[in-house]
Amino acid sequence: MTEGPLIAGIELGGTKCICILARGPDAIEETVRIPTTRPAETLAAIEAVLDRWSGFVAIGIASFGPVSIDRHAADYGHITSTPKPGWAGTDIAGRLQRRYGVPTGFHSDVVGAALAEARWGAAKGLADIAYVTVGTGVGAGLIAGGRPVDGLTHSELGHIRPVRFPGDDWIGHCPYHGACLEGLVAGPSIAARIGHPAHEAPADHPVWDGVAHALGQLLHTLVLTGIPRRIVMGGGVMDASHLFPRVRAAMTRSLNGYIALPDVALVDSYVVAPSLGGNAGPLGAVVLGGQALADRDGTSFTTP
Amino acid sequence: MTEGPLIAGIELGGTKCICILARGPDAIEETVRIPTTRPAETLAAIEAVLDRWSGFVAIGIASFGPVSIDRHAADYGHITSTPKPGWAGTDIAGRLQRRYGVPTGFHSDVVGAALAEARWGAAKGLADIAYVTVGTGVGAGLIAGGRPVDGLTHSELGHIRPVRFPGDDWIGHCPYHGACLEGLVAGPSIAARIGHPAHEAPADHPVWDGVAHALGQLLHTLVLTGIPRRIVMGGGVMDASHLFPRVRAAMTRSLNGYIALPDVALVDSYVVAPSLGGNAGPLGAVVLGGQALADRDGTSFTTP
Numbered sequence: 001m002t003e004g005p006l007i008a009g010i011e012l013g014g015t016k017c018i019c020i021l022a023r024g025p026d027a028i029e030e031t032v033r034i035p036t037t038r039p040a041e042t043l044a045a046i047e048a049v050l051d052r053w054s055g056f057v058a059i060g061i062a063s064f065g066p067v068s069i070d071r072h073a074a075d076y077g078h079i080t081s082t083p084k085p086g087w088a089g090t091d092i093a094g095r096l097q098r099r100y101g102v103p104t105g106f107h108s109d110v111v112g113a114a115l116a117e118a119r120w121g122a123a124k125g126l127a128d129i130a131y132v133t134v135g136t137g138v139g140a141g142l143i144a145g146g147r148p149v150d151g152l153t154h155s156e157l158g159h160i161r162p163v164r165f166p167g168d169d170w171i172g173h174c175p176y177h178g179a180c181l182e183g184l185v186a187g188p189s190i191a192a193r194i195g196h197p198a199h200e201a202p203a204d205h206p207v208w209d210g211v212a213h214a215l216g217q218l219l220h221t222l223v224l225t226g227i228p229r230r231i232v233m234g235g236g237v238m239d240a241s242h243l244f245p246r247v248r249a250a251m252t253r254s255l256n257g258y259i260a261l262p263d264v265a266l267v268d269s270y271v272v273a274p275s276l277g278g279n280a281g282p283l284g285a286v287v288l289g290g291q292a293l294a295d296r297d298g299t300s301f302t303t304p
Numbered sequence: 305m306t307e308g309p310l311i312a313g314i315e316l317g318g319t320k321c322i323c324i325l326a327r328g329p330d331a332i333e334e335t336v337r338i339p340t341t342r343p344a345e346t347l348a349a350i351e352a353v354l355d356r357w358s359g360f361v362a363i364g365i366a367s368f369g370p371v372s373i374d375r376h377a378a379d380y381g382h383i384t385s386t387p388k389p390g391w392a393g394t395d396i397a398g399r400l401q402r403r404y405g406v407p408t409g410f411h412s413d414v415v416g417a418a419l420a421e422a423r424w425g426a427a428k429g430l431a432d433i434a435y436v437t438v439g440t441g442v443g444a445g446l447i448a449g450g451r452p453v454d455g456l457t458h459s460e461l462g463h464i465r466p467v468r469f470p471g472d473d474w475i476g477h478c479p480y481h482g483a484c485l486e487g488l489v490a491g492p493s494i495a496a497r498i499g500h501p502a503h504e505a506p507a508d509h510p511v512w513d514g515v516a517h518a519l520g521q522l523l524h525t526l527v528l529t530g531i532p533r534r535i536v537m538g539g540g541v542m543d544a545s546h547l548f549p550r551v552r553a554a555m556t557r558s559l560n561g562y563i564a565l566p567d568v569a570l571v572d573s574y575v576v577a578p579s580l581g582g583n584a585g586p587l588g589a590v591v592l593g594g595q596a597l598a599d600r601d602g603t604s605f606t607t608p
Contacts, residue, residue, distance in 0.1 A: 081564055128455025142529070144448075144455045151432025151448045151531035152567055159562060160525050161467045176562045221464050221525060225446070227455035258463060258480045260385055263456055 004303035008056040009285030012063040019049045020282035024303040025120045039090045059096050060105040060289025062112025069107050069154050077106045103296045105288030108154045112284025114141035121276040123230045130228040135235035138182040144227050158182045162217035165210040184214045187237050203242040216250020223259055234274040308607035312360040313589030316367040323353045324586035328607040329424045343394045363400050364409040364593025366416025373411050373458050381410045407600045409592030412458045416588025418445035423591055425580040427534045434532040439539035442486040448531050462486045466521035469514040488518045491541050507546040520554020533567055538578040
């Protein structure tokens with residue numbers, strides 16, 4: 001068995017945090033759940049867990065956002081402008097890095113899940129993927145060469161403005177953009193439109209036509225970035241399994257043969273559901289920790 | 305003076321090729337132009353130039369496309385499905401690499417220009433940028449950490465489908481997508497719409513409203529990738545200098561404050577014209593050669 005490094009991974013979520021001490025999905029030593037309350041209280045609880053753990057050689061954090069992932073910025077490692085009370089401007093990565101003195105990786109929760117699905121999940125073995133989550137919001141993470149694709153900030157491609165389904169002129173639900181992707185297809189957007197939760201809408205509800213069309217536009221855009229060899233789509237809205245064939249068809253129709261590569265044409269294996277479930281977040285944090293360790297050592301991160 | 309490696313750069317264009325022997329923009333030893341005719345003839349003429357040159361330690365090629373830049377693919381380094389007679393399926397990088405036995409970089413002409421503008425041009429000193437060319441077609445190249453952003457293939461974001469300018473339902477000019485970005489704003493698309501070349505349309509011609517709106521949608525999407533610290537926009541259509549303020553305004557209006565970073569808010573320095581002119585292509589090839597060399601040696605590519 002390959003022995004990867006032991007890493008403390010933290011998924012910092014809006015309602016709960018998951019701390020995991022692991023080398024990989026088949027080598028998890030402990031998992032601890034902590035409610036996300038005020039920053040001081042929550043971070044102290046995380047530190048109490050990490051204080052008790054020994055032997056980890058790196059820390060990874062996959063956080064709700066927006067977060068600053070720009071290493072050139074003064075606020076690197078912070079949660080930035082979240083509406084979540086008390087959390088805006090909170091330093092996460094710097095605090096833990098200083099306390100434990102080990103390499104500390106930090107990125108968005110979406111990118112974390114993308115990294116985990118690329119390493120151990122539904123896109124295992126592929127270095128270049130996209131991961132989309134359609135739930136309370138719409139997130140899209142891109143991984144190229146096994147690493148997060150970013151620069152100034154992390155992807156916010158859930159807020160692109162899609163062309164509309166013919167005849168649909170609903171104003172949408174995004175406070176910034178109205179009918180951007182998130183404003184059309186996120187769970188709360190669908191609920192605002194139909195007056196009840198999305199999961200209560202049957203497969204033949206007309207709302208799904210517009211949802212599938214808009215998500216097809218997101219996939220069209222993701223394919224045209226040139227990056228993904230596979231696109232993994234998760235989140236509560238995608239639990240409506242009838243969506244997958246409709247979204248794949250919408251993507252194919254929109255591209256209209258433009259990217260003539262078999263990877264994309266084999267659409268059932270190109271657009272897939274995730275496979276790690278609730279472990280994608282904390283395992284993504286483990287990958288972020290492993291990559292921070294590898295960056296320090298000038299090596300690459302291997303895992304069991 | 306820093307001495308960078310001497311590199312043979314080749315910009316392979318649809319009508320002409322430019323071969324350059326250089327260490328950087330201030331250290332160009334020779335430039336040779338060759339008409340692009342049939343592949344065998346054109347490649348032999350390039351080889352005649354390189355045979356005569358001595359001392360170059362790497363080759364870089366920035367080619368018209370589509371090209372295969374996937375190192376895992378059997379057709380890596382080839383031009384793939386171009387309609388240009390005789391060129392589909394032509395091996396470029398492999399042929400030159402075998403003949404000269406030096407590290408050989410290969411990418412699209414758009415990515416080449418992006419690399420050159422990031423290293424020496426209008427985005428000098430920035431590792432994370434986007435480069436957009438609006439001319440015969442629309443190309444968009446992304447650079448992150450100083451390297452091309454890609455995976456399965458190169459960016460084709462010039463073919464995203466923008467939401468339309470209110471009241472505009474022209475069918476567009478792209479044979480694949482109709483009213484995608486290229487189908488609305490490329491030079492031939494504008495000409496098809498107004499019946500004469502784009503550069504003959506005065507600044508108050510109504511066609512520009514839709515062009516600026518569509519380009520604003522492309523910039524909206526590029527910003528949301530999270531990558532660019534600056535966006536460089538060139539190509540013949542952007543020679544209409546009145547477009548810059550309109551495109552910047554369209555981007556700002558569309559984002560509506562969503563990415564609250566000063567880099568993006570300072571829009572006059574965020575969206576800029578290129579500065580290398582016709583040298584961007586061949587100098588981009590020099591960067592590609594330098595990066596191939598650095599990859600072999602496990603170093604980084606430094607330049608004068």
